[in-house]
Amino acid sequence: MIRYVVQVSFTPNLGVHVDVTPLDVDGRTVREALEAVFRARPRMRGYVLDDQGRLRAHVNVFVSGQMIRDRDLQSDAIDASTSLWVFQALSGG
Amino acid sequence: MEDKDTVLHIATRKGLFRYEQRASSWDLAGTAFLGENLSLVHVDPRDGAVYAALDTGHFGPKLHRSEDGGQTFEEIGLPAYPAMPEGWEEMPQFDGKPITWNLRMIWSFAHGGDDQPGRLWIGSIPGGLFRSDDRGATWQLVESLWMSERRKGWFGGGADAPGIHSICVDPRNSEHVVLGVSCGGVWRTQDDGETWEQKAHGMRAEYCPPEQAYEPWTQDPHCVVQCRDEPTTFWAQHHNGIFVSTNDLESWEEIEGVQPSVFGFPVAVHPQDGKRAWFVPAQKDQHRIPKDARVVVTRTKDGGKSFDVLDRGLPAPPAYDLVYRHALDIDASGERLAFGSTTGSLWATTDGGESWTTLSTHLPPVYAVRFADR
Numbered sequence: 050m051i052r053y054v055v056q057v058s059f060t061p062n063l064g065v066h067v068d069v070t071p072l073d074v075d076g077r078t079v080r081e082a083l084e085a086v087f088r089a090r091p092r093m094r095g096y097v098l099d100d101q102g103r104l105r106a107h108v109n110v111f112v113s114g115q116m117i118r119d120r121d122l123q124s125d126a127i128d129a130s131t132s133l134w135v136f137q138a139l140s141g142g
Numbered sequence: 143m144e145d146k147d148t149v150l151h152i153a154t155r156k157g158l159f160r161y162e163q164r165a166s167s168w169d170l171a172g173t174a175f176l177g178e179n180l181s182l183v184h185v186d187p188r189d190g191a192v193y194a195a196l197d198t199g200h201f202g203p204k205l206h207r208s209e210d211g212g213q214t215f216e217e218i219g220l221p222a223y224p225a226m227p228e229g230w231e232e233m234p235q236f237d238g239k240p241i242t243w244n245l246r247m248i249w250s251f252a253h254g255g256d257d258q259p260g261r262l263w264i265g266s267i268p269g270g271l272f273r274s275d276d277r278g279a280t281w282q283l284v285e286s287l288w289m290s291e292r293r294k295g296w297f298g299g300g301a302d303a304p305g306i307h308s309i310c311v312d313p314r315n316s317e318h319v320v321l322g323v324s325c326g327g328v329w330r331t332q333d334d335g336e337t338w339e340q341k342a343h344g345m346r347a348e349y350c351p352p353e354q355a356y357e358p359w360t361q362d363p364h365c366v367v368q369c370r371d372e373p374t375t376f377w378a379q380h381h382n383g384i385f386v387s388t389n390d391l392e393s394w395e396e397i398e399g400v401q402p403s404v405f406g407f408p409v410a411v412h413p414q415d416g417k418r419a420w421f422v423p424a425q426k427d428q429h430r431i432p433k434d435a436r437v438v439v440t441r442t443k444d445g446g447k448s449f450d451v452l453d454r455g456l457p458a459p460p461a462y463d464l465v466y467r468h469a470l471d472i473d474a475s476g477e478r479l480a481f482g483s484t485t486g487s488l489w490a491t492t493d494g495g496e497s498w499t500t501l502s503t504h505l506p507p508v509y510a511v512r513f514a515d516r
Binding site for chain 1: 220
C-alpha cells in the first residue's frame, strides 16, 4: 500500500498564533491531510476551519499550486508526494 | 478617593492597550496583540483574570486569558456551534441569507457570581449564548435559548446577523441572568438558563410600523446595564431612545427629550445609585456622529428626570468621535469612568464626569474599555 506523503506548509502569518513548522502527513484528500495536521496540532483546527468544518472565509488551501474547489468538505483529491499550502486570503485583514 | 493605581484595559481594532493611573498621571503601561482585532476585554474580579476576545480577520474569533493583569496571555477554549439538526431552518436575514451556525464574533462576556466559581458567559454573533464552568477551558451552548422558535426571529441590527451584546448576572441571585439582544429585546432567565422570558415590555421601536412599535420581540437595545446595589434598576441605551426599568424589568419607561440626542450605543450605571447613569450620544441612527460635531457625555443623577451635558476636558468642535456600546465603563467606586471612540480617542474622569482627561487621541478604533476594578 502506498503511503501518501503530503507536505503541509502554512502562511507564516499564522505563526503568531500556532506552530507553523511544515509537516508531512498521510491523506488522500485535502480533508484527510488536514485532519492529520489537526491530530498533531489540535489548536490549528479553529484557525483553518469554522464551527461547521468549512474552510474559513478568508483562508485558502492550495494543492500543488491549485486552489481547492470544495471549500465545504475539502474533498479535493491529492496525489502522493504532493504539497499542500494553507494561506490566508487577501481579504479579511 | 483612594490613592491606588487605576488600571484600564482598552480593546481596539489593532491591539489591546493597558493604561495605569499613578497619582494624577495616566500612562500607557503595556500592549498585547498589537495589529490584531479585538472585540472585547473583560476582567473577572473574582480572581483578577483578564480575558481578551480576538476577532482575527483571517482565522476567526479566538479567546485568551491573562493571569498577570494583562501582561501575558494564553489561548483558552472557544465556543463552537453544533451541527444544525436535519431539517432545521433559519430565517433569512437582511442580506437574504439565513445565518449559519458559526461563531462570528464574541460580543459580550460576563463572569458568574461568587457562588459559581469558574462560571463565565459569552454572548455571540449570530446569537448563541455560551456558558463555561471551568474558566473558559470548555464552553457549552445554552440550547434552551438557541433552539427556541423565538430566537429564530432575531435579526441583525448594526451587524448583519443578530447577537447578544449585554449580559447582566444578577447580584442577588447568580441564576438570574439578563441579556440584551440586537435585535430581539431583553431576555431573562431565573433558573440558570433552563427557561427564558422576554422582558422588553415598554420599549418602543421607531423602525417598526406603528402597530408593532411596542412589540418586545423586535426591540433593539444597544446596551443594557443593571445597578449592582439597586438591582431592580436597569438602564438601556436603545436604538431610538433611552429607557429605564425600576421595577425589576416588569416594564421599561422611555426617557424623552434628552439633549443633545437620545441616540447612542453605551450606557453606564452607578454601582451604588441606580438613579445615576451616563450616556455618550450621537446625532441619530443615520448620522452616527456627535451632534454639532461636539463630543459630550450626558448624565442623570435623578433617574432620568434631568440630565447634565458634560464636556469639560472633551475636545472643542469639530470632533467626530463615535463611542461603541462596550467602550464606556465605570469602576467599582462609581466616580471613575472612561470611554474610547472609533477615531481612537480615549478619555477618563475621576469625578463622575465633571471633568475629563485625554489619555490618547491616536489609538486604533476603540471597541471596549474596562476598568480592572469594577
